[in-house]
Amino acid sequence: MSSSNIENLVKKIIAKSKEEPFYYYDLLKKFPSIPYRDIMIAWGKVREQIQFERDEVGHYVYPKGK
């Protein structure tokens, strides 16, 4: 995947994270046609931008007030 497509995926993951708490599994299910490696790469970039909180069951939660 090109770097611009990775950046698009980063945006999509961040948008999804704002909707509701999620597991990494939800990303793999949400983007079934996107290669596994691209999701790993995008996830790494997302984590550089967003300091997710975690809820009591381990969901990633978009930080409040962001």
Next chain:
Amino acid sequence: MEDMRGFMKRLEKEGELLRIKKEVDARYISALVGQSDKALYFEKVEGFNFPVVSGLLNTRKRVAIGMNVSERELGKKFQEAIDRPIDPIVVKKAPVHEVVYKGKDVDLTIFPIPYFSEKDGGPYISGGIVSSFDPEYGPNAGMYRMMFRKKNETSIDLVSPSDMRFYYQRTLDKKKPLPMAVAIGNHPYEMLAASYKAPINMNEFAIAGGLHGEPLKMVKCVTSDLLVPANAEIVLECEILPVGWVYDEGRFGDFSHVQGDLKWNPIVKVNAITHRKDAIFYALHMPWENDWLAGPVTEAAALRALREASVEPVAVYATPGSCCFWEIVASIRKRPGEGKNAVLALLSLSEVKLVIVTDDDINIYDPTEVDWALALRVQADQDVIIVSGARGKHIDPSLKAWTLAKDALPTTAKLGIDATIPEGVPRTRYERMKYSFRDEVKLEDYL
């Protein structure tokens, strides 16, 4: 000396490893291995240049193949290696140094790091042997899970007490990182040795040498003085940052077969990646590979405890239902009183919370035989021992560890059952029925 590839060849020859030639999506690796009664070697993984092998040690039989002994001799062989360790030797050149990435070129996403369970916190490096060093206490090796975070960053689970946690605390006190290296794709002997909580001054790689019967070849890392197995497939050269237990890690489908809790752990920066030109990524498949790695270690500890109690063991079995960890069934050649002595000795093992001791006529690998001994040789008011307040393990839900104060350690009750023939009951009372003429006829002659 045999490496992981040699072990894979033997597994394949024994019909215990299956090659998958069709390209596979890495997100399905864990589920596919879970459906297989064989280890799986995925030759093509979509989007990656590395094949993946997983499930190598998913059964006791495969551990026995790896250790070149029968399934009943795992603990004995492991104990012999502890008794006769062979120090490793250092070599200058190593297959694992055929390809080197450093600094900005480090990218963990080149590897098909699997995602195992539905509620895991991310992809996990599950089968790495983690090496570290302390100037006062020497080298240490253990197996620790590492969650992928970024292309050059992971978490590491250092919550439980361990030598490595101790080393990290010492460098953290000085506000310095702890250099560590992660070897992925090793022979079962190296993984078994690393799974063993050796005394702090004992080199786990010397135990691996004892298992091999010759010194393990090790090579110095390219960015630190740490030594790693020269024949590993992949090595990550890292440092644990001096941040303390503050970053989210997990959840992770654990060796206890439950989805473990979210934890707070340090993070790891990866400074270099080295690997063989045609490296194979090894994914330790949870929970059974972890469990069966624990089996020989637990059984060796049980044999040691019985001998130190002057009880003669015939066989010991860390039962799979207890994740090869919490329950020991042992058969002994009993003299009066030794059923109880054996129970007490085995209950002293730190992690064991259930113990059953039988006589030497019971096949302890057969649950029906063990139940028979429990039914006909036990008087609950005389043969059951319960010990309260012993050290427990957080991961056991029955201990309600989540109700404890942070950093508090849970305690557990332990149960031991002396299922040997009671004193005063003649052995003849347990004479087994035998079919008449059983040696003179064969059913197949009548079919």
